[in-house]
Amino acid sequence: MTDENEGRGRGVRGVRGAESQGEDAGQGQGQGEGAGAGGGDRGAGVAAGGAGVAAAWDELVATARRTVTDGLVVGTSGNVSVRVGDVILVTPTGVPYDRLTPSDAVGVGLDGRQVLGSLRPTSELPMHLALHRETDARAVVHTHAAHATAVSALVAELPLIHYMAGALGGPVRVAPYATYGTPELAANVLRALDGRTACLLQNHGTLAHGASLDQTYDRTAQLEWMCRVWLLSSSVPGLPPHLLSPAQLREAGDRLAGYGQRGDGPRGQGAAGDGLLG
Numbered sequence: 377m378t379d380e381n382e383g384r385g386r387g388v389r390g391v392r393g394a395e396s397q398g399e400d401a402g403q404g405q406g407q408g409e410g411a412g413a414g415g416g417d418r419g420a421g422v423a424a425g426g427a428g429v430a431a432a433w434d435e436l437v438a439t440a441r442r443t444v445t446d447g448l449v450v451g452t453s454g455n456v457s458v459r460v461g462d463v464i465l466v467t468p469t470g471v472p473y474d475r476l477t478p479s480d481a482v483g484v485g486l487d488g489r490q491v492l493g494s495l496r497p498t499s500e501l502p503m504h505l506a507l508h509r510e511t512d513a514r515a516v517v518h519t520h521a522a523h524a525t526a527v528s529a530l531v532a533e534l535p536l537i538h539y540m541a542g543a544l545g546g547p548v549r550v551a552p553y554a555t556y557g558t559p560e561l562a563a564n565v566l567r568a569l570d571g572r573t574a575c576l577l578q579n580h581g582t583l584a585h586g587a588s589l590d591q592t593y594d595r596t597a598q599l600e601w602m603c604r605v606w607l608l609s610s611s612v613p614g615l616p617p618h619l620l621s622p623a624q625l626r627e628a629g630d631r632l633a634g635y636g637q638r639g640d641g642p643r644g645q646g647a648a649g650d651g652l653l654g
């Protein structure tokens with residue numbers, strides 16, 4: 377299953393295969409709600425968007441590929457966005473990340489109208505737009521990471537198994553289930569993210585946001601790791617795991633917030649996540 381992209385032949389655009397799982401498998405028409413319907417000349421990929429857009433698109437594609445190579449995403453079942461000024465660059469629906477080129481760049485405005493590219497944006501566009509509109513997010517990463525998705529089906533909040541929840545703003549909530557790609561799911565996610573930089577989506581996956589793609593990727597990976605740890609520690613018969621108290625988590629969160637080299641550009645913005653190393 378992890379090799380599903382390799383069997384489809386190379387260089388074929390729009391292999392929106394039925395074998396690809398998840399909402400971005402590109403089932404038929406009508407996806408990318410609010411994305412504006414085709415037509416019009418939106419320029420050829422990032423060339424129309426300038427150097428900043430080109431660099432951001434490269435970073436977005438690299439991040440999307442990393443979610444696959446690190447096992448957080450199977451096929452095209454996740455999606456990534458990054459904001460450059462008033463343009464939200466997003467992964468297109470149904471195109472394997474290893475085939476994305478600079479000319480495939482997809483950009484939308486905060487109102488969801490497509491301003492760059494001709495491929496359809498991710499079907500989770502409403503969720504990404506909600507985050508970019510309602511929070512200070514510069515980047516958003518959504519995955520169906522296995523352990524996180526498993527936990528999302530078990531609890532309403534990730535038990536306090538590790539202090540790194542403090543780096544995500546506190547106990548990680550699970551957003552109630554709603555159909556993928558809907559405004560209802562976007563609203564549920566926004567509520568679950570109140571005061572947090574990551575949450576789980578019930579029976580679905582993860583959502584994290586941050587000041588950069590690197591930071592947001594790191595938060596996603598930390599969340600998946602914590603879910604894995606909780607599943608491991610809670611799977612020993614007769615030995616329920618010790619959990620941290622809310623006060624212990626707050627104390628760790630305060631230390632993490634003050635850790636590292638803050639206010640020093642993108643590297644400094646990732647400092648909270650680096651607290652794990654210290």
Ligand SMILES: [Zn+2]
Pocket residue numbers: 398399453454500518519520556580581
């Ligand atoms: Zn999804």
